[in-house]
Amino acid sequence: MAEKMTRPGRGPGGPHGPGGPHGHGFQKPKDLRGTLGKLMRYLAGYKGWLMLVLVLLVISSACTVGGSYLLKPLINDYILPGDFPGLARMLVVMALIYVTGAACTFGYARIMVRVAQTTVAKIREDLFEKMQALPLKYFDTHTHGELMSRYTNDIETVSEALNNSFGSLISCTLNFTGTIVMMLVLSPILTLVTFAMLFVMLQVVKVIGGRSRRYFAAQQKAVGAVNGYIEEMIEGQKVIKVFNHETAAKEGFNQLNEAYRQAGTRAQIFGGIMMPVMGNLSYVNYALTCCVGAIFAIQTGAFGLGDLAAFLQYSRQVSQPITQISQQVNTILSAVAGAERIFEVMETEPEVDEGKVQLVRATEQQDGTVTEADFHTGVWAWKKPDGELVPLRGDVRFDHVVFGYDERKVVLNDISLFAKPGQKIAFVGSTGAGKTTITSLINRFYEIQSGTITYDGIDVREIEKDSLRRSLGVVLQDTHLFTGTVADNIRYGRLDATDEEVEAAARLAGADSFIRHLPDGYQTVLSGDGGNLSQGERQLLNIARASCANPPVLILDEATSSIDTRTEKIIEKGMDRLMAGRTVFVIAHRLSTVRNAKAIMVLEQGQIIERGDHDDLIDQHGRYYQLYTGQMELD
Numbered sequence: 001m002a003e004k005m006t007r008p009g010r011g012p013g014g015p016h017g018p019g020g021p022h023g024h025g026f027q028k029p030k031d032l033r034g035t036l037g038k039l040m041r042y043l044a045g046y047k048g049w050l051m052l053v054l055v056l057l058v059i060s061s062a063c064t065v066g067g068s069y070l071l072k073p074l075i076n077d078y079i080l081p082g083d084f085p086g087l088a089r090m091l092v093v094m095a096l097i098y099v100t101g102a103a104c105t106f107g108y109a110r111i112m113v114r115v116a117q118t119t120v121a122k123i124r125e126d127l128f129e130k131m132q133a134l135p136l137k138y139f140d141t142h143t144h145g146e147l148m149s150r151y152t153n154d155i156e157t158v159s160e161a162l163n164n165s166f167g168s169l170i171s172c173t174l175n176f177t178g179t180i181v182m183m184l185v186l187s188p189i190l191t192l193v194t195f196a197m198l199f200v201m202l203q204v205v206k207v208i209g210g211r212s213r214r215y216f217a218a219q220q221k222a223v224g225a226v227n228g229y230i231e232e233m234i235e236g237q238k239v240i241k242v243f244n245h246e247t248a249a250k251e252g253f254n255q256l257n258e259a260y261r262q263a264g265t266r267a268q269i270f271g272g273i274m275m276p277v278m279g280n281l282s283y284v285n286y287a288l289t290c291c292v293g294a295i296f297a298i299q300t301g302a303f304g305l306g307d308l309a310a311f312l313q314y315s316r317q318v319s320q321p322i323t324q325i326s327q328q329v330n331t332i333l334s335a336v337a338g339a340e341r342i343f344e345v346m347e348t349e350p351e352v353d354e355g356k357v358q359l360v361r362a363t364e365q366q367d368g369t370v371t372e373a374d375f376h377t378g379v380w381a382w383k384k385p386d387g388e389l390v391p392l393r394g395d396v397r398f399d400h401v402v403f404g405y406d407e408r409k410v411v412l413n414d415i416s417l418f419a420k421p422g423q424k425i426a427f428v429g430s431t432g433a434g435k436t437t438i439t440s441l442i443n444r445f446y447e448i449q450s451g452t453i454t455y456d457g458i459d460v461r462e463i464e465k466d467s468l469r470r471s472l473g474v475v476l477q478d479t480h481l482f483t484g485t486v487a488d489n490i491r492y493g494r495l496d497a498t499d500e501e502v503e504a505a506a507r508l509a510g511a512d513s514f515i516r517h518l519p520d521g522y523q524t525v526l527s528g529d530g531g532n533l534s535q536g537e538r539q540l541l542n543i544a545r546a547s548c549a550n551p552p553v554l555i556l557d558e559a560t561s562s563i564d565t566r567t568e569k570i571i572e573k574g575m576d577r578l579m580a581g582r583t584v585f586v587i588a589h590r591l592s593t594v595r596n597a598k599a600i601m602v603l604e605q606g607q608i609i610e611r612g613d614h615d616d617l618i619d620q621h622g623r624y625y626q627l628y629t630g631q632m633e634l635d
Contacts, residue, residue, distance in 0.1 A: 063101025
């Protein structure tokens with residue numbers, strides 16, 4: 001009777017499912033100025049370095065443009081007159097200029113790499129920190145792939161833009177401007193010829209670039225579909241083999257792969273012809289300029305051979321920045337679009353916590369007063385804003401609670417129940433009845449629409465969320481183990497637990513026996529979510545983790561649903577010891593596990609339709625009776 005909650009954005013048809021894009025093609029940002037302003041705030045701490053980068057860029061461009069101009073005096077004043085000593089000096093000057101330009105280029109590139117990597121590291125840190133403050137609802141409505149793409153695709157595009165594109169864009173702009181100015185200085189007439197060819201080149205860039213952009217966007221969409229399908233098929237490989245669907249899986253992949261091939265072919269064709277076309281047009285421009293310049297020099301005599309050589313060098317240089325600027329602008333716009341998606345996450349409203357009541361360790365004195373104690377001693381107590389300490393008892397009450405994940409669809413309707421200290425309360429019912437939702441509300445993972453939930457008479461909204469959740473131990477149906485040792489995973493329940501406490505928690509959960517049979521015992525390293533363990537063994541570690549936390553209130557969300565009957569009997573005594581003296585909420589998969597519950601709540605369609613202990617409910621011959629007898633027949 002595992003309960004699955006329907007939430008938007010989770011299915012395969014979601015924005016990043018098998019049919020949606022996983023990568024990002026060229027995409028314009030919605031708010032270019034605003035996003036650039038936010039990026040600039042991250043770069044504000046590097047103003048001095050950025051000013052130095054700008055100076056180095058100007059010097060580098062001046063050296064590139066000025067070095068070409070020196071061809072004019074080199075030919076006119078030294079080569080043609082035969083002044084070889086002067087020629088040698090001029091060559092030395094040119095070499096120094098180009099070396100200076102290369103040094104400046106190397107310098108600003110190194111600085112930008114350092115600034116870029118430090119900046120994206122800070123963005124990545126802020127993004128991760130922000131995600132820790134987001135409510136669980138945010139992760140329910142956004143796919144894992146969508147969130148991971150913020151750390152991979154989006155941050156990578158920002159890094160690439162900061163590393164190369166911003167500097168290259170400024171450099172190309174300076175080179176292009178300087179080249180045009182020097183061409184006008186050398187010959188306005190020949191510059192008009194070059195401008196005519198530049199106009200043709202710009203039209204070519206516009207046409208080819210537009211199609212290339214479209215096809216690359218289609219390619220990105222196709223690769224997203226292929227990646228999503230592969231991910232889904234790999235995760236479901238066992239199901240595919242069980243039902244002999246290998247052929248159908250291959251056919252589905254071949255269709256998506258062929259669509260990717262076609263989109264990729266078109267994208268690469270138009271992406272690959274840009275440079276050859278521009279290169280050939282540049283040669284045409286060079287040849288045309290050479291012919292016109294030669295005629296002009298012969299007829300007027302005022303235009304020297306050195307002038308023509310320098311101008312021809314500029315005519316070859318002038319087309320290069322056009323293509324580069326177009327490419328860098330696209331890269332920067334894609335980076336800004338990626339940054340925009342990152343900042344959207346950062347600007348999401350964090351989980352609101354207006355609670356003031358804290359959970360602390362306390363010691364009860366002989367006179368009946370309660371004083372705060374060391375974390376490892378004493379008992380749990382609530383510390384109110386006025387400093388009053390109230391021992392934690394574990395009394396949880398729902399009073400006419402109404403809740404829905406979507407305000408238009410009610411999931412829980414008028415729920416009222418109470419769990420006195422030390423009682424075991426069980427929830428049973430069909431899938432989707434609202435069992436898991438009730439336990440999520442105790443943790444305040446979601447906020448109720450109406451009614452109240454109290455904990456020891458305190459409205460849970462008045463309790464700090466960290467304190468509230470520290471007092472609740474949860475064993476989830478879906479286990480998750482982290483990369484690390486077995487001991488580390490158990491210690492996740494309480495990070496300061498000693499090795500002895502970890503082993504005691506494992507013994508209490510019945511996990512100690514199988515752990516000691518692992519290759520390195522408690523120091524065995526787990527990876528891949530504990531893929532080398534059985535589902536039952538992983539769940540035992542999950543229970544041991546909750547035991548290590550030693551919480552006053554325990555929530556078991558179908559904790560034994562993945563454990564076979566024999567294993568369940570092994571841990572039954574340990575679970576009883578774990579639950580002793582604690583208020584326990586149990587979502588039952590096997591009804592035989594809740595027979596000893598103080599109260600059993602039967603839920604259907606978000607309402608409690610029956611309540612009572614096992615014997616009372618059996619006598620009623622209602623829904624519980626039907627579920628229980630059906631369960632026994634299945635067993």
